[in-house]
Amino acid sequence: MYEIRQAGTKGLGVFAKVFIPRGTRIFSERPLLAIRPDQGAGDIYAAFRLLPLEQRTKLLQLSSHITKESSVARWTQVIWWTVKRSVFDVYARIWGNHRGMPARSKHSIKEHIAILNVFRSNCFDIGSSQASIQQAIFPRISRMNHSCVPNAQGNFHDEMGRFNVHATRDIKAGKELTLNYLPEHGAVKATRQSRLLSGYGFLCDCPACDLTLLRGRDGEEKRLQAHRKLSAYAEGLSNGGLGSAEAELQTIEEFMRLFEGEGIAGRELSTMYFEAAKLNMGLGRREEALRCAEKGLEIDRDCLSTDHPLYQHGVATVQELKKSFT
Numbered sequence: 001m002y003e004i005r006q007a008g009t010k011g012l013g014v015f016a017k018v019f020i021p022r023g024t025r026i027f028s029e030r031p032l033l034a035i036r037p038d039q040g041a042g043d044i045y046a047a048f049r050l051l052p053l054e055q056r057t058k059l060l061q062l063s064s065h066i067t068k069e070s071s072v073a074r075w076t077q078v079i080w081w082t083v084k085r086s087v088f089d090v091y092a093r094i095w096g097n098h099r100g101m102p103a104r105s106k107h108s109i110k111e112h113i114a115i116l117n118v119f120r121s122n123c124f125d126i127g128s129s130q131a132s133i134q135q136a137i138f139p140r141i142s143r144m145n146h147s148c149v150p151n152a153q154g155n156f157h158d159e160m161g162r163f164n165v166h167a168t169r170d171i172k173a174g175k176e177l178t179l180n181y182l183p184e185h186g187a188v189k190a191t192r193q194s195r196l197l198s199g200y201g202f203l204c205d206c207p208a209c210d211l212t213l214l215r216g217r218d219g220e221e222k223r224l225q226a227h228r229k230l231s232a233y234a235e236g237l238s239n240g241g242l243g244s245a246e247a248e249l250q251t252i253e254e255f256m257r258l259f260e261g262e263g264i265a266g267r268e269l270s271t272m273y274f275e276a277a278k279l280n281m282g283l284g285r286r287e288e289a290l291r292c293a294e295k296g297l298e299i300d301r302d303c304l305s306t307d308h309p310l311y312q313h314g315v316a317t318v319q320e321l322k323k324s325f326t
Protein backbone atom coordinates (compact mmCIF):
# COMPACT_ATOMS: atom_id res chain seq x y z
CA MET A 1 0.00 0.00 0.00
CA TYR A 2 2.94 2.31 0.72
CA GLU A 3 6.67 2.60 0.19
CA ILE A 4 9.43 4.35 2.09
CA ARG A 5 11.69 6.38 -0.17
CA GLN A 6 13.52 9.66 -0.54
CA ALA A 7 11.30 12.73 -0.08
CA GLY A 8 13.59 15.47 -1.41
CA THR A 9 15.25 17.60 1.23
CA LYS A 10 13.12 16.04 3.98
CA GLY A 11 15.11 12.79 3.86
CA LEU A 12 12.99 9.64 3.76
CA GLY A 13 9.22 9.73 3.58
CA VAL A 14 6.26 7.38 3.17
CA PHE A 15 4.37 7.37 -0.15
CA ALA A 16 1.13 5.77 -1.31
CA LYS A 17 1.77 3.03 -3.89
CA VAL A 18 -1.90 2.72 -4.72
CA PHE A 19 -5.04 4.80 -4.19
CA ILE A 20 -5.78 4.80 -0.45
CA PRO A 21 -9.40 5.57 0.45
CA ARG A 22 -10.19 7.70 3.47
CA GLY A 23 -10.58 5.62 6.62
CA THR A 24 -8.00 3.03 5.60
CA ARG A 25 -5.76 1.79 8.41
CA ILE A 26 -2.33 2.37 6.89
CA PHE A 27 -0.18 1.42 9.87
CA SER A 28 -0.73 -0.41 13.12
CA GLU A 29 2.50 -0.57 15.06
CA ARG A 30 3.74 -1.36 18.51
CA PRO A 31 6.25 1.13 19.89
CA LEU A 32 9.93 0.45 19.33
CA LEU A 33 10.74 2.57 22.33
CA ALA A 34 8.27 4.20 24.71
CA ILE A 35 8.13 6.03 28.00
CA ARG A 36 5.32 6.30 30.51
CA PRO A 37 4.10 9.67 31.80
CA ASP A 38 6.24 9.29 34.95
CA GLN A 39 9.46 8.48 33.08
CA GLY A 40 12.15 10.76 31.72
CA ALA A 41 15.42 11.04 29.81
CA GLY A 42 17.28 8.38 31.78
CA ASP A 43 14.56 5.82 31.13
CA ILE A 44 14.72 6.36 27.36
CA TYR A 45 18.33 5.28 27.30
CA ALA A 46 17.80 2.44 29.75
CA ALA A 47 14.97 1.10 27.56
CA PHE A 48 17.15 1.50 24.46
CA ARG A 49 19.97 -0.58 26.00
CA LEU A 50 17.54 -3.44 26.60
CA LEU A 51 16.54 -3.67 22.93
CA PRO A 52 17.97 -6.35 20.63
CA LEU A 53 20.88 -5.13 18.49
CA GLU A 54 18.80 -5.14 15.30
CA GLN A 55 16.23 -2.78 16.80
CA ARG A 56 18.91 -0.54 18.28
CA THR A 57 20.49 -0.20 14.84
CA LYS A 58 17.09 0.59 13.32
CA LEU A 59 16.53 3.32 15.89
CA LEU A 60 19.90 4.95 15.36
CA GLN A 61 19.14 5.12 11.62
CA LEU A 62 16.15 7.41 12.19
CA SER A 63 16.89 11.03 11.50
CA SER A 64 17.55 13.47 14.27
CA HIS A 65 17.15 17.17 13.85
CA ILE A 66 19.54 18.81 16.26
CA THR A 67 19.01 22.44 17.01
CA LYS A 68 21.47 24.33 19.18
CA GLU A 69 18.84 24.80 21.83
CA SER A 70 17.82 21.15 21.96
CA SER A 71 21.42 19.98 21.89
CA VAL A 72 22.20 21.96 25.06
CA ALA A 73 19.05 20.60 26.66
CA ARG A 74 20.03 17.01 25.80
CA TRP A 75 23.49 17.47 27.32
CA THR A 76 21.98 18.81 30.50
CA GLN A 77 19.54 15.89 30.69
CA VAL A 78 22.27 13.31 30.11
CA ILE A 79 24.69 14.89 32.57
CA TRP A 80 21.98 15.04 35.23
CA TRP A 81 21.11 11.42 34.64
CA THR A 82 24.79 10.43 34.75
CA VAL A 83 25.22 12.24 38.06
CA LYS A 84 22.16 10.46 39.45
CA ARG A 85 23.53 7.10 38.31
CA SER A 86 26.97 7.78 39.83
CA VAL A 87 25.37 8.62 43.16
CA PHE A 88 23.46 5.35 42.89
CA ASP A 89 26.77 3.56 42.17
CA VAL A 90 28.36 5.03 45.29
CA TYR A 91 25.41 3.85 47.39
CA ALA A 92 25.57 0.46 45.76
CA ARG A 93 29.26 0.17 46.68
CA ILE A 94 28.64 1.28 50.27
CA TRP A 95 25.88 -1.25 50.72
CA GLY A 96 27.93 -3.97 49.11
CA ASN A 97 25.91 -4.36 45.95
CA HIS A 98 28.64 -5.82 43.77
CA ARG A 99 26.44 -6.05 40.76
CA GLY A 100 26.68 -2.24 40.71
CA MET A 101 26.48 -0.37 37.44
CA PRO A 102 29.35 -0.09 35.01
CA ALA A 103 31.12 3.26 34.96
CA ARG A 104 29.79 5.32 32.12
CA SER A 105 32.32 5.98 29.41
CA LYS A 106 32.43 9.02 27.20
CA HIS A 107 31.25 6.76 24.39
CA SER A 108 28.06 5.77 26.20
CA ILE A 109 27.29 9.41 27.00
CA LYS A 110 27.59 10.20 23.30
CA GLU A 111 25.33 7.28 22.43
CA HIS A 112 22.88 8.40 25.10
CA ILE A 113 22.70 11.88 23.55
CA ALA A 114 22.27 10.40 20.08
CA ILE A 115 19.36 8.31 21.35
CA LEU A 116 17.73 11.28 23.06
CA ASN A 117 18.04 13.28 19.84
CA VAL A 118 16.53 10.47 17.79
CA PHE A 119 13.78 10.00 20.36
CA ARG A 120 12.83 13.66 20.58
CA SER A 121 12.95 14.11 16.79
CA ASN A 122 10.82 11.07 16.02
CA CYS A 123 8.61 10.45 19.00
CA PHE A 124 4.89 10.91 19.04
CA ASP A 125 3.01 12.35 21.95
CA ILE A 126 0.39 9.75 22.71
CA GLY A 127 -1.25 12.52 24.65
CA SER A 128 -4.36 10.93 26.05
CA SER A 129 -4.45 10.93 29.83
CA GLN A 130 -5.72 7.35 29.86
CA ALA A 131 -2.85 5.99 27.77
CA SER A 132 -0.27 3.92 29.61
CA ILE A 133 2.51 5.42 27.49
CA GLN A 134 3.26 9.08 27.02
CA GLN A 135 5.71 9.25 24.13
CA ALA A 136 6.92 6.60 21.73
CA ILE A 137 8.89 5.87 18.59
CA PHE A 138 7.46 3.54 15.98
CA PRO A 139 9.66 1.75 13.44
CA ARG A 140 7.89 2.78 10.24
CA ILE A 141 5.39 5.45 11.31
CA SER A 142 8.34 7.56 12.52
CA ARG A 143 9.35 7.81 8.83
CA MET A 144 6.23 9.84 8.05
CA ASN A 145 6.91 13.52 7.46
CA HIS A 146 4.97 16.47 8.79
CA SER A 147 2.34 18.58 7.07
CA CYS A 148 0.16 21.27 8.67
CA VAL A 149 -2.62 19.92 6.44
CA PRO A 150 -1.96 16.17 6.76
CA ASN A 151 -3.77 13.38 4.95
CA ALA A 152 -3.44 10.88 7.81
CA GLN A 153 -3.67 10.78 11.57
CA GLY A 154 -2.29 8.45 14.21
CA ASN A 155 -4.16 7.54 17.37
CA PHE A 156 -3.02 5.21 20.11
CA HIS A 157 -5.21 2.23 20.93
CA ASP A 158 -4.33 1.49 24.52
CA GLU A 159 -5.93 -1.97 24.69
CA MET A 160 -4.19 -3.07 21.49
CA GLY A 161 -0.97 -1.36 22.61
CA ARG A 162 -0.67 -0.05 19.06
CA PHE A 163 -0.49 3.28 17.30
CA ASN A 164 -2.88 3.14 14.37
CA VAL A 165 -2.56 5.52 11.45
CA HIS A 166 -5.61 6.09 9.26
CA ALA A 167 -6.08 8.06 6.05
CA THR A 168 -8.20 11.11 6.84
CA ARG A 169 -8.68 11.85 3.14
CA ASP A 170 -8.65 9.90 -0.10
CA ILE A 171 -4.99 9.68 -1.10
CA LYS A 172 -3.89 9.29 -4.72
CA ALA A 173 -1.13 6.84 -5.67
CA GLY A 174 2.29 8.51 -5.53
CA LYS A 175 1.26 11.09 -2.92
CA GLU A 176 3.26 11.43 0.27
CA LEU A 177 1.50 10.29 3.46
CA THR A 178 1.79 12.94 6.15
CA LEU A 179 0.96 13.54 9.79
CA ASN A 180 0.71 16.74 11.79
CA TYR A 181 3.54 16.70 14.36
CA LEU A 182 1.90 19.56 16.27
CA PRO A 183 -1.30 19.55 18.28
CA GLU A 184 -3.93 21.16 16.04
CA HIS A 185 -5.10 24.49 17.44
CA GLY A 186 -5.61 26.29 14.15
CA ALA A 187 -2.33 28.18 14.73
CA VAL A 188 -1.06 30.65 12.12
CA LYS A 189 2.03 29.98 10.03
CA ALA A 190 4.53 31.92 12.19
CA THR A 191 3.51 30.01 15.32
CA ARG A 192 3.65 26.63 13.58
CA GLN A 193 7.04 27.32 12.01
CA SER A 194 8.60 28.43 15.28
CA ARG A 195 7.30 25.30 17.06
CA LEU A 196 8.56 23.04 14.30
CA LEU A 197 11.96 24.72 14.24
CA SER A 198 12.50 24.54 17.98
CA GLY A 199 11.00 21.09 18.41
CA TYR A 200 12.10 19.29 15.26
CA GLY A 201 14.67 21.55 13.60
CA PHE A 202 12.91 22.19 10.29
CA LEU A 203 10.61 24.64 8.57
CA CYS A 204 7.47 23.37 6.86
CA ASP A 205 6.73 24.01 3.20
CA CYS A 206 3.32 22.34 3.01
CA PRO A 207 0.46 23.95 1.00
CA ALA A 208 -0.83 25.75 4.14
CA CYS A 209 2.63 27.29 4.68
CA ASP A 210 3.07 28.49 1.10
CA LEU A 211 1.64 31.99 1.32
CA THR A 212 2.61 32.78 -2.29
CA LEU A 213 -0.42 30.68 -3.27
CA LEU A 214 -4.03 31.75 -2.84
CA ARG A 215 -4.78 28.49 -1.03
CA GLY A 216 -2.17 29.26 1.65
CA ARG A 217 -3.24 32.90 2.06
CA ASP A 218 -6.90 31.93 2.25
CA GLY A 219 -6.21 29.34 4.99
CA GLU A 220 -4.08 31.83 6.91
CA GLU A 221 -6.91 34.37 6.83
CA LYS A 222 -9.38 31.74 8.11
CA ARG A 223 -6.98 30.87 10.96
CA LEU A 224 -6.72 34.54 11.95
CA GLN A 225 -10.48 34.87 11.78
CA ALA A 226 -11.03 31.80 13.99
CA HIS A 227 -8.58 33.14 16.58
CA ARG A 228 -10.21 36.58 16.52
CA LYS A 229 -13.50 34.87 17.28
CA LEU A 230 -11.91 32.84 20.06
CA SER A 231 -10.31 35.97 21.59
CA ALA A 232 -13.63 37.79 21.51
CA TYR A 233 -15.32 34.84 23.21
CA ALA A 234 -12.53 34.58 25.83
CA GLU A 235 -12.71 38.33 26.43
CA GLY A 236 -16.43 38.03 27.07
CA LEU A 237 -15.68 35.34 29.66
CA SER A 238 -12.95 37.34 31.38
CA ASN A 239 -15.21 40.39 31.61
CA GLY A 240 -17.38 38.49 34.01
CA GLY A 241 -19.84 37.14 31.48
CA LEU A 242 -20.55 33.41 31.57
CA GLY A 243 -20.34 33.22 27.81
CA SER A 244 -23.54 32.20 26.12
CA ALA A 245 -23.88 28.75 24.63
CA GLU A 246 -24.69 30.52 21.38
CA ALA A 247 -21.35 32.41 21.42
CA GLU A 248 -19.47 29.22 22.28
CA LEU A 249 -21.20 27.36 19.49
CA GLN A 250 -20.37 30.09 16.98
CA THR A 251 -16.70 29.98 18.03
CA ILE A 252 -16.58 26.21 17.62
CA GLU A 253 -18.30 26.47 14.24
CA GLU A 254 -15.65 28.96 13.09
CA PHE A 255 -12.92 26.40 13.87
CA MET A 256 -14.92 23.63 12.22
CA ARG A 257 -15.19 25.71 9.05
CA LEU A 258 -11.45 26.36 9.22
CA PHE A 259 -10.54 22.67 9.59
CA GLU A 260 -12.96 21.57 6.89
CA GLY A 261 -11.73 24.28 4.53
CA GLU A 262 -8.16 23.10 5.10
CA GLY A 263 -9.07 19.43 4.68
CA ILE A 264 -8.14 18.61 8.29
CA ALA A 265 -10.37 15.74 9.39
CA GLY A 266 -9.10 13.98 12.49
CA ARG A 267 -9.98 13.88 16.16
CA GLU A 268 -9.71 17.66 16.46
CA LEU A 269 -12.71 17.98 14.13
CA SER A 270 -14.81 15.11 15.52
CA THR A 271 -14.33 16.44 19.07
CA MET A 272 -15.69 19.79 17.93
CA TYR A 273 -18.69 18.15 16.28
CA PHE A 274 -19.52 16.32 19.50
CA GLU A 275 -19.10 19.56 21.44
CA ALA A 276 -21.40 21.33 18.98
CA ALA A 277 -23.93 18.50 19.42
CA LYS A 278 -23.93 19.06 23.17
CA LEU A 279 -24.39 22.82 22.82
CA ASN A 280 -27.17 22.44 20.25
CA MET A 281 -28.93 20.01 22.54
CA GLY A 282 -28.72 22.55 25.37
CA LEU A 283 -30.22 25.15 23.05
CA GLY A 284 -33.10 22.83 22.26
CA ARG A 285 -32.02 22.13 18.66
CA ARG A 286 -32.26 18.37 18.75
CA GLU A 287 -32.11 17.74 15.03
CA GLU A 288 -29.00 19.86 14.65
CA ALA A 289 -27.51 18.15 17.71
CA LEU A 290 -28.05 14.72 16.14
CA ARG A 291 -26.63 15.86 12.79
CA CYS A 292 -23.47 17.13 14.55
CA ALA A 293 -23.04 13.94 16.60
CA GLU A 294 -23.51 11.73 13.51
CA LYS A 295 -20.94 13.78 11.63
CA GLY A 296 -18.52 13.48 14.58
CA LEU A 297 -19.04 9.73 14.59
CA GLU A 298 -18.39 9.47 10.86
CA ILE A 299 -15.07 11.31 11.29
CA ASP A 300 -14.13 9.08 14.24
CA ARG A 301 -14.92 5.97 12.20
CA ASP A 302 -12.40 7.14 9.59
CA CYS A 303 -9.62 8.33 11.87
CA LEU A 304 -9.95 5.76 14.69
CA SER A 305 -11.82 2.82 13.12
CA THR A 306 -14.74 1.04 14.76
CA ASP A 307 -12.55 -1.00 17.14
CA HIS A 308 -11.45 2.07 19.12
CA PRO A 309 -13.13 2.72 22.51
CA LEU A 310 -13.60 6.40 21.59
CA TYR A 311 -15.61 5.35 18.54
CA GLN A 312 -17.78 3.15 20.76
CA HIS A 313 -18.27 6.14 23.04
CA GLY A 314 -19.45 8.16 20.03
CA VAL A 315 -21.93 5.40 19.09
CA ALA A 316 -23.40 5.61 22.61
CA THR A 317 -23.71 9.42 22.32
CA VAL A 318 -25.59 9.15 19.02
CA GLN A 319 -27.90 6.47 20.43
CA GLU A 320 -28.60 8.63 23.46
CA LEU A 321 -29.55 11.56 21.22
CA LYS A 322 -31.79 9.38 19.07
CA LYS A 323 -33.61 8.22 22.20
CA SER A 324 -34.53 11.84 22.98
CA PHE A 325 -36.69 11.84 19.83
CA THR A 326 -38.91 9.02 21.03
Ligand SMILES: [Zn+2]
Pocket: 147, 148, 149, 204, 205, 206, 207, 208, 209
Ligand atom coordinates in the same frame (compact mmCIF):
# COMPACT_ATOMS: atom_id res chain seq x y z
ZN1 LIG B 1 3.04 23.58 6.97
